[in-house]
Amino acid sequence: MKKVFILFIVLSCVSLSAQETKKNLITKRVSNPPKIDGILDDIAWENCDIAKNFVMFRPSSGTPENENQKTEVKVVYDDEAIYFGAYLYDDKPNEIPKQFANRDNFGAVDWFGIMLNPNNDSQNDTEFFIQASGNQADAKSNAFNEDFSWSAVWDSEVKIVENGWIIEVKIPYSSLRFSNQEVQTWGLNFHRRFSKSRDQYTWNFIDRTKGVIQQYAGTLSGIKSIEPSTRLSFSPYASSAFNSYDGEEDFDNSIGLDVKYGINESFTLDATLIPDFGQTAFDDLVLNLGPFEQQYQEQRPFFTEGTELFSKGNMFYSRRIGNTPINYFDEENLEENEEVIDNPYKVNMLNAVKVSGRTKGGLGIGVFNAITEKTEAKIKNPTTDETRRVVTEPLANYSVVILDQQFNKNSSVSFINTNVLRDGSARDANATGLLYTLVNKKNTHYIDGSVKTSSIREDGEKLNGYYFDTSIGKFAGKVQYEAGYRMVDENFDINDLGYQNRNDYQNVYGNFSFRIFEPTKTFNRYRISTWGNLNYRKSDGAYMDNHVGINFNATTVKQLSFGTNINGKIGKTNDYYEPRVEDRFYKDKPRLHFNGWISTDFSKKFSFETYVFYGIRIGENREYYEFEFSPRYRFSDKFNVSYGLNMGVGKNSKGWVNELEDGTIIFGNRDSKNITNSISGRYNFSVKSGLALTFRHYWSPVEYDSQYFTLNNNGSLSLNNSYTDSHDINFNSWNLDLSYSWQFAPGSQLVALYRNAIFNEDENSYLSFNHNLTNLFEQPKQHNLSLKLIYYLDYNKIKTWL
Known part of the structure; x- marks a missing residue:
């Protein structure tokens, strides 16, 4: 009984300690980066600080990890990227679920997540997930949203070994946004999930009873003299x-x-020129007998990727851009002997640009602009062979501006403006x-x-x-x-x-x-x-x-x-x-x-x-x-x-x-x-x-x-x-x-x-x-x-x- 009591005290202290302190992991600069092959035999991984002693996130809170399923993570960096090496122990590696899925989707699979917050603001994380199958997922997250439509280009490799599985990850600086300071401390947490039991563990303890996940990050220190790379891709x-x-x-x-x-270390410009949405998924159409318009999910990639700022306030519904013309021609307006020979149901979008990002001080700025072309219906009189055109949607400009100031690691004030300008005297x-x-x-x-x-x-x-x-x-x-x-x-x-x-x-x-x-x-x-x-x-x-x-x-x-x-x-x-x-x-x-x-x-x-x-x-x-x-x-x-x-x-x-x-x-x-x-x-x-x-x-x-x-x-x-x-x-x-x-x-x-x-x-x-x-x-x-x-x-x- 005495031994049981002592064990209870020890476990309680471990849990209490995890809840009261934020862990810190010290990284180091390397001249020869590790090869991303799922084998931790590179010199770069030697003598590294180790992130360990994971605790349960759910279904319980703070319970220490099992010794036969422990997790150990190392982090190094160079002038180009930051690297992660994780050893995920499992005494039954043959039973690790590893269902294949396409990117940003999770099947029946164990996974490991890296949550980075380069601004260390406790509110905005950049998430990278590696599944036991080798599949990748990534997202931007805050207290109200986890946006998996955001995608970055990064490298990872997985190896199943006799006592678990190993992950190596390379995240280029071009996939991250961080300040240009000489010495930096980033917010950091790791998640590990077991698919069969649905148990999930984290490196730094997360109190699910209050606050949000981003507030419970540990820290990554030791980053010095790195410069944000030129973030330009085509x-x-x-x-x-x-x-x-x-x-x-x-x-x-x-x-x-x-x-x-990348305009600077905080802001990114996205532009689509001559957009093509030919492979956009179908809408799940339903018969609508009610008085309200049916709302459908956005399917076009440009409008779904990296739009977490623009979703604030529910004032921006991107399906309005390129939708049915505002004056879609009604055949009841035909004159005698006339017939409609062309009546476009969709308006073509000419181009779209968005700029978004967040400063070190927590100010998020988003600017969006799109232009749609003039749209006309063609009406013909077969008797006289005359054709007339009716403007159903004039040349139009759509814009959104948002300012979102975060403070105190849990609060925010936001300003949003949306504007539609149509050519001429139209609405x-x-x-x-x-x-x-x-x-x-x-x-x-x-x-x-x-x-x-x-x-x-x-x-x-x-x-x-x-x-x-x-x-x-x-x-x-x-x-x-x-x-x-x-x-x-x-x-x-x-x-x-x-x-x-x-x-x-x-x-x-x-x-x-x-x-x-x-x-x-x-x-x-x-x-x-x-x-x-x-x-x-x-x-x-x-x-x-x-x-x-x-x-x-x-x-x-x-x-x-x-x-x-x-x-x-x-x-x-x-x-x-x-x-x-x-x-x-x-x-x-x-x-x-x-x-x-x-x-x-x-x-x-x-x-x-x-x-x-x-x-x-x-x-x-x-x-x-x-x-x-x-x-x-x-x-x-x-x-x-x-x-x-x-x-x-x-x-x-x-x-x-x-x-x-x-x-x-x-x-x-x-x-x-x-x-x-x-x-x-x-x-x-x-x-x-x-x-x-x-x-x-x-x-x-x-x-x-x-x-x-x-x-x-x-x-x-x-x-x-x-x-x-x-x-x-x-x-x-x-x-x-x-x-x-x-x-x-x-x-x-x-x-x-x-x-x-x-x-x-x-x-x-x-x-x-x-x-x-x-x-x-x-x-x-x-x-x-x-x-x-x-x-x-x-x-x-x-x-x-x-």
Whole structure:
């Protein structure tokens, strides 16, 4: 008993010491850098300081690493790069999970992470991950975001040995941003994760109960007399594509160039000249019957890489650039005998530039600018053979400016401005935001919020709008909470360069949660949370609705994750958005939703996720069911396949269908279904080359009753016996991508892609699933075959060659 007590005291002291001190690792300069081959036999690694004594990050906190799975890391540097050598001990090396994946993705694999903070500001990390398979991932991270779209060019090698695995890494200074000081101290931490147990260890202790990960970095000292290298790289590309659609065929060849230039040690310029987005992934299109625009994820690489600064405040939605023309030509505007012969659905982007970075003093600066070309629709009169052009989008300039000042290692104040200028008298837009996040020194409580304004100039008039939001809360410890207030006036509009689905509202909101940070006999983690809000119109204070809910989610010690949620709206609601006419509303019934999900252990060869949902309107025979099942199977470390099935059925849903010329608003009663089948698979020949398949078919038939309704001024519905139009919909979206990618050199890639797409929307909502497929395959099919080559050129290498 005495020995057990002494052991407990020792372990407690180790844990306490880890929590109270920041570790320091001393690096050294070498004249002969190590060869990156996964073998630590270079002279450079001799007599180095060693980072060791890792402690658990999750599921427990501060528990010392096992002796048979300990980790030891060394760091050296020269004038060109910084080098890491890590020995990751494991007494069962043959059982180390090492599923192959493409870059920036993690499968069932053990991994090691290097978290660098050259400014040592405790807020902004540059992360490099090396997986046991040899695959790489990298990201920029802060308290609110981990951006894996950012990519750098660096070198690593992995070797599996008899007592574990070894990693060697070379990170050129061209991939980092740091000051030009004679003596430097960088923030540093290492992470090691075991895929089977999901245990994760760190070199410097991280207290998960408060603060953010970046604040718990150790330090790397001993760096002297290094200079930021010239950060200039070119990525020229060439692409060729064959397109076939509805009997028409064409070839398209293009060349272009992406440029990255380090203006100084803090800031980088990115430019894309003659951009080519021909191999951009498909959007997951869905049928949208609601009053709000559907928001889709950005897929174009230039807009997804290194944009962590621009995401602040949710004021920049890059899909606006090159989207549908603002005055897309409506065929209802055709004159007699005219027909549309060309009506571009997308606007071409001519070029785009962004500058971003952060100073040693914590000031982040981001500047973005893009230009889109003038777009026209062509209208022809076959009788007179005359052709006229209608400008649907004039030449336009899109710009974003952001200033983000961080301080006290946990707080920030940000200024954001977005601006759209269109040629001539067309619509111009400007939006400005001031954001703040203020956290106390103990990292337990915070105040955050924002003030935003918008200004629209159109048809000689100017319209200004306002937004305000603030909240106070506690985000440390087992019990956490937040309470806040938000107000958006009726004129606030950021949709020219941002995304906003509604305005003219104010609400009071709050949430409360309880969670554990140490495992129990049953759970590695669990969390219970409840939340609610109360909503009113801003313009006149009219009551809209309320929303309350309670949620539970957990992961067991056997890695089974699950959760459930119950939420609803109490009492009748006044929906001011569904009628799509200002000051009109629809009085709806109370609603109640139930849902639950299960996710099994993804480290197993077979795993799955499943989700169920049931929603009802109280007092009506109106309900919605949804079921989702997504199994996946790993045939080998190189080959895996996953399938997804989602089915939803809605009964007796009421919604807007039309507005008549006299202002009458027509509602309909509809039954709907949506079925999504998706398949994705990948075979990796190596971590640098592989075949990938993605397929998705979305089908949504909607059938309306023959009886329609008129929306009354008091929000009720009354039968309309004179309206007989048909609004049935049969909506299909079919997409298939088969691609081969090969990273033949660092930063350089060859991608071959075959694409097949079919889209159809008609009124045949009565069709069965099989008959719908037959009908779909009778529609015109789009076939695309493309080849794209990107070659990465580093100025420093070019200079060496010359």
